[in-house]
Amino acid sequence: MSEEPSDLLAARRAKLERMREQGVDPFPHDYPGVTAIAEVAAAHAGLADGEETDASYRVAGRLAARRGQGKMAFLDLVDRSGRIQLQAKSDVLGEEAMERLLDLDLGDLLGVDGTVFASRTGELTLRVTDFAVLAKSLRPPPDKHHGLQDVETRQRRRELDLMANEEARELFMTRAKVISTLRGYLDSHGFVEVETPVLQPLYGGALARPFTTHHNALDRELYLRIATELYLKRCVVGGLERVYELGKDFRNEGLSTKHNPEFTMVEWYEAYADYSDAMARVEQAVAAVAGAVGYEGEYDLTPPWPRIALAQAVLDETGIDIRANPDRESLVAAIEASDRAELEVEDHAWPKLVDDLLSKYVEPKITNPVFIIDYPVELSPFAKRHRSEEGLVERFEAFCGGMEFANAFSELNDPDEQRRRFEEQVRLGEAGDEEAQPYDEGYVEALEQGMPPTAGVGLGIDRLVMIMCGKSSIREVVLFPAMRD
């Protein structure tokens, strides 16, 4: 990682020493009064070619390019908001300062006082009247024109990606916008943001394997949460009525273009609402996000989105009727008889087979957002029984671009039914299902206290950002994705 030829590093260190010898602090403490480059540009749009102004600004950023002229040079300075050209003239700065300025390296952090003018080709430029090194850079930056292309380096050393590639900066600014818009949507609709434990004595709320850790003082195993679901519903039991939490969940599973072991999820719970209300909220929230980030991608995110029953979607894509084959034996026979579906049947139980059909034949076909609704009860230990469909629960998942990005249901609030569901999970766990839910008596007791009818939603932020930014890999939208050592 730090195997650069020593002469490249030595040259920068030599300049560092030279600065110190000249009495210049290469790492000053502050630089007050900086204006964003974009703000300077916005204030002077439409200058005529060669037009001078008497407007002065102080800007700061990283030195990105230099076109030297001996007694005059042009430099490019980049900050978070944009890039601006600087003009350095020997007769303005004096020879000594000019020499110091030209002795800087690409990548150095630089503060500049300058006067706005337009170059003779019309480019907005700051004529440098004074400058200060704000931090010496001791390593060479990525290529000034090609940026940093190598995917591995971009992800392992995101700071280089961010400094070299404007698109990377924009993407993570967009990500921030997605999150603040979601918060804004929920805040403005009466939801209270809460924080529940990340370290949990018992994990739950999703079908997944957890990470484990150890608390020394308590001398006990703890789990990193796989979902916020159960604690949030306890908040609803307590009367907070509309709550949400936005943060990291952790699932001990493989990496893929759609999975990172730690990922960001927002879950919200709304008392006196059901999954139909939740669908409307998801549509509204996504539409709000799309508007805020100026979405111009390939999908039509405009509400309302189609609602398709899971069984119907599977029937449409495979010709297999899961409702007519409600047990493992007949479903296996139907799959094997089908010429449109081919699955590893093996020892998979009925719900698992349904899930397989969904993820293999339905999910990849979906482009524009769709709600797949009404799931088999076996796949959904926390969802409430469907009010009219036997064996189903009131649950939906939202899909877009070939992947799921939200999961929601009318929450099961009958404690006795919940207890039976947990017992079933325990049976599955004992049968070897490593993702089965552990029994959570504390949660059941909370339900016994009485939880109002409630709709709950979990929405994957990373995947939503992927959709908004048109990225096909989650690693592109996570600053520091998990990678091998």
Next chain:
RNA sequence: GCCGCCGUAGCUCAGCUGGUAGAGCAGCGGGCUUUUAACCCGAAGCGCGCAGGUUCGAGUCCUGCCGGCGGCACCA
């Protein structure tokens, strides 16, 4: 875990059917007062991911390993 593709200078990339490694940018020295991937001159910089093997000779062919990407599996 399995399959395929990839790994050459700090960065971006060439390198044919095996003949002993190059360019641009960056860096170094010099020139240049309106450049825009500035330009011009000069001198440098590569154990070709790692380890073996085949061969007179390997960046190039073979095997294993490491890392990345994509897919499958696992998994929401």
